[in-house]
Amino acid sequence: xxxxxxxxxxxxxxxxxxxxxxxxxxxxxxxxxxxxxxxxxxxxxxxxxxxxxxxxxxxxxxxxxxxxxxxxxxxxxxxxxxxxxxxxxxxxxxxxxxxxxxxxxxxxxxxxxxxxxxxxxxxxxxxxxxxxxxxxxxxxxxxxxxxxxxxxxxxxxxxxxxxxxxxxxxxxxxxxxxxxxxxxxxxxxxxxxxxxxx
Amino acid sequence: xxxxxxxxxxxxxxxxxxxxxxxxxxxxxxxxxxxxxxxxxxxxxxxxxxxxxxxxxxxxxxxxxxxxxxxxxxxxxxxxxxxxxxxxxxxxxxxxxxxxxxxxxxxxxxxxxxxxxxxxxxxxxxxxxxxxxxxxxxxxxxxxxxxxxxxxxxxxxxxxxxxxxxxxxxxxxxxxxxxxxxxxxxxxxxxxxxxxxxxxxxxxxxxxxxxxxxxxxxxxxxxxxxxxxxxxxxxxxxxxxxxxxxxxxxx
Numbered sequence: 001x002x003x004x005x006x007x008x009x010x011x012x013x014x015x016x017x018x019x020x021x022x023x024x025x026x027x028x029x030x031x032x033x034x035x036x037x038x039x040x041x042x043x044x045x046x047x048x049x050x051x052x053x054x055x056x057x058x059x060x061x062x063x064x065x066x067x068x069x070x071x072x073x074x075x076x077x078x079x080x081x082x083x084x085x086x087x088x089x090x091x092x093x094x095x096x097x098x099x100x101x102x103x104x105x106x107x108x109x110x111x112x113x114x115x116x117x118x119x120x121x122x123x124x125x126x127x128x129x130x131x132x133x134x135x136x137x138x139x140x141x142x143x144x145x146x147x148x149x150x151x152x153x154x155x156x157x158x159x160x161x162x163x164x165x166x167x168x169x170x171x172x173x174x175x176x177x178x179x180x181x182x183x184x185x186x187x188x189x190x191x192x193x194x195x196x197x198x
Numbered sequence: 199x200x201x202x203x204x205x206x207x208x209x210x211x212x213x214x215x216x217x218x219x220x221x222x223x224x225x226x227x228x229x230x231x232x233x234x235x236x237x238x239x240x241x242x243x244x245x246x247x248x249x250x251x252x253x254x255x256x257x258x259x260x261x262x263x264x265x266x267x268x269x270x271x272x273x274x275x276x277x278x279x280x281x282x283x284x285x286x287x288x289x290x291x292x293x294x295x296x297x298x299x300x301x302x303x304x305x306x307x308x309x310x311x312x313x314x315x316x317x318x319x320x321x322x323x324x325x326x327x328x329x330x331x332x333x334x335x336x337x338x339x340x341x342x343x344x345x346x347x348x349x350x351x352x353x354x355x356x357x358x359x360x361x362x363x364x365x366x367x368x369x370x371x372x373x374x375x376x377x378x379x380x381x382x383x384x385x386x387x388x389x390x391x392x393x394x395x396x397x398x399x400x401x402x403x404x405x406x407x408x409x410x411x412x413x414x415x416x417x418x419x420x421x422x423x424x425x426x427x428x429x430x431x432x433x434x435x436x437x438x439x440x441x442x443x444x445x446x447x448x449x
Contacts, residue, residue: 032279039271043264052257065260072267073274080279091245094252102216141254159217160251166212167219178208185211191247198243 024089031079039076046090047072050097057101057163067104071097098160105163144194152187155180210237214244222375225360229350278344337412340364340371347448353377353426354442357408361424365449368418372402372410379405380428387433388415389425391444399424401433422447 024045030038050071055064075093082092145153151173158169170180192198209218209227218224231238340346343364350360357376364370372388380386386402399415415424426443 032276034276036268036271040268043267047259047263048256049253051259051263052255053252055257056255061260065263068259069263069267069270073270076271076276077274078277080277087242087245088249090253091249094249095245098248098252099216103220106220137250138254138256141250144250156215156251159212159215160248161255164217165219166217169217181208181212184215184217185208188211188214188244188247191250192243195247195250197246197250 025084028075028079028082028089028092029084031076032082039079042075042089042093043072046075046093049090049094053094053097053161054101056161057098058104063104064101067100068097071100074100102163140195144191147194148187148190149183151175152183152190155183156187156191159184207234207237210240211244214241214248225350225358280345336369336414337371340367340369340414343367343369349445349447351443351445354440355428359424359426359443359445361445361447363418363447363449365418365447368449369414369416370418370424370447371412371414372424373412374402374405374410376408377402377405377410383431384428385431385433386410387427387429387437388413389427389437389441390415390418391423391425391441392419392421396425396436398433398435402426418447418449420449422449 024042027038027042027045031042047068051064051068054067054071055061058064058067071093074096082089145157148156154173155166155169158164158172159166162169164172166180166184167177169184170177173180175183209230212218213224213227213231218227231241341362343366345364345366347363347365348360349363350358352358353374355378357374357378359372359374359377362371374386377386388399388402390397390399397417399417400413402410402413404410424443424445424447425437425441427437427439427441429438
């Protein structure tokens with residue numbers, strides 16, 4: 001069950017130093033100084049995950065595109081506040097992206113349209129499994145998700161990809177709030193160890 | 199209802215997935231992170247897991263997005279960096295502080311929205327409307343000032359007060375949530391409490407739907423603490439009851 005070191009370091013390398021390109025943190029530091037070329041490099045490296053995670057949460061392509069644009073502009077605008085000592089650039093950007101998507105979900109206007117789409121929600125595990133032929137990162141995350149118990153996996157994917165609050169997840173899975181908190185936490189601890197991050 | 203400490207630790211995972219309820223629950227946990235370095239470290243690790251989940255969900259965006267973003271970038275000024283005057287020793291130890299700009303921005307926007315709603319909704323005459331607009335502008339100036347600090351604390355009567363302090367302007371904005379509504383004839387009064395004087399800093403507006411609209415207090419001096427008391431309407435010259443809140447202001 002426990003991941004090999006090489007797997008963990010491969011995951012790290014994918015987020016920080018892919019193919020010998022300039023380190024993402026370093027690029028962001030240059031973005032903060034108004035370097036638009038550095039911004040283009042950051043864009044090219046992170047637009048896929050930014051758009052992908054927003055799309056996963058919102059589902060609607062045009063809304064997702066709009067939110068992705070806001071997020072990337074926010075990265076440009078606030079790069080001056082990025083401090084590598086406080087966490088990696090990818091995490092900084094993904095946190096902004098996910099939060100913006102969640103804000104959109106929880107705003108009243110988005111809620112109405114989203115309810116209807118609930119009917120055809122596939123199980124999160126299938127969605128992840130769909131991504132099989134994709135990148136090493138994806139494969140790695142999939143394998144770590146597979147290492148979780150069913151309920152841990154469901155709780156985490158409903159919360160993160162589904163954009164539900166833990167209270168809503170508890171309601172969906174018909175378990176107590178305390179149980180959901182524990183499952184999300186235990187699941188994330190296992191994921192953290194499996195991915196070799198944190 | 200107060201969460202027990204153990205429960206609150208358990209929320210670090212849900213927080214890292216943005217799965218706490220927006221508003222009071224998120225605010226409360228954010229404050230808890232302030233006092234709990236181990237939780238902050240845990241959140242940071244969980245955020246890396248979330249990042250991996252995001253990377254695993256990568257999808258090709260519409261190709262035209264790139265040109266649109268780059269065009270917007272060409273027309274958008276970047277925020278100035280935070281200067282060292284703002285950096286406090288505690289910040290470097292606590293990675294969650296990285297999110298403070300986001301947080302204060304969100305609170306600021308929410309406060310302005312609340313201010314506009316309360317202020318303008320209650321205005322009956324053009325003069326009142328003008329006054330409400332002027333107050334909103336003054337509040338907006340504090341919220342958008344550089345180097346604002348966001349402070350938050352519970353009160354002895356329950357609920358909490360959030361203070362946006364613009365030390366450069368010697369002004370602050372106070373919003374509260376969860377304070378009990380007072381019987382008629384009583385008001386919540388703010389005070390600036392210094393070594394040599396206690397100055398009234400105005401009244402909180404009446405509690406509506408568990409919240410009070412933002413109020414501006416000016417003339418903050420070095421060493422002041424913000425106090426809150428319950429006083430007979432329409433307020434008193436000096437406090438007559440024990441403060442339900444006393445918050446030192448880092449000016």
